[in-house]
Amino acid sequence: MVTAASTAARGVRRTAVEPEAAAATAQRAVRVLRVLEKTYPDQRPLLRYDNAYQLLIAVILSAQTTDAQVNRVTAALFAALPTVQTLAEATQADVERYIHSTGFFRSKARNIRAAAVVLRDRFGGQVPQSMQELLSLPGVGRKTANVIRGALFGLPAIIVDTHFARVTRRLELTAAAAPERIESEVAALLPPESHYSFSMCVNYHGRYRCHARRPDCGQCEIRALCGYPRLIG
Incomplete structure (x- = not known):
């Protein structure tokens, strides 16, 4: 029999697990960043500018x-x-x-x-x-x-473009579609001082490896941290 008490208990257990899941996702996001920082050490914008x-x-x-x-x-x-x-x-x-x-x-x-x-x-x-x-x-x-x-x-900045949105969803760091929601959810996973570096690294990875139609999962530097290859076989 489902009682109010048992429902409440399940609710307590569910909310108790959520911080653990969030912590694991945050740890994985940091590991992704560490790998991609080595892969893309130059994190400057591709746009040319002097000022x-x-x-x-x-x-x-x-x-x-x-x-x-x-x-x-x-x-x-x-x-x-x-x-x-x-x-x-x-x-x-x-x-x-x-x-x-x-x-x-x-x-x-x-x-x-x-x-x-x-x-x-x-x-x-x-x-x-x-x-x-x-x-x-x-x-x-x-x-x-x-x-x-x-x-x-040099301020904290999560930059959500099409590449960033695609890669972070494939990494299951967010399931959101709205850019502002993606920004806030990913920002919560990382130290503020890492936001810009993470944004640029993920952007480059979306451009050069994690393509929209044919992602190069076989050569992907963060394959072990990503569930997407399992989804596409």
Whole structure:
């Protein structure tokens, strides 16, 4: 017979197991990081930039295109518009001409011009550090803000892009689909000082090994820490 007492007891046992499971997952996440840090020792962004202004604009432009494509256009863009002030004063047509090949170029041009105006008028031409202030910039979401916080300022930053979401789900570090939920769940598994390194390592692993359609599980450096190979046979 199922009684209230037995149900309560099961509830106690279930909640008692959860911290242990979370601790085991956290330990595995740290082990994943240790392996991937050796595999990908250079954890800098693939986007080319010389300063905070350039990285911010490059990350905004990277939406729905490749970093390689962004690098091809930003060389000319930054040569013509080298500062926040020059971008803020540029016309829509001027900016579109440089970034046309990145896709969604009209909205991107509007966003980076508007972001430059906000940087000039509210932040003295400087890229801010806080999440709230970064999110106030046109074209900046949490992913872009976390790239800036981690790469420029050395702050804790979980960067959720398609590669990161795919790999962390395959590793069973999260089952979430929403980027913010993935960010919070993975962040809880790792020390804050490891967040940015983990993000970059996992991103690279998704690019070079754990591909969307044909993951290279046979050569995967973290195969022993991942349940995905068992799922695909």
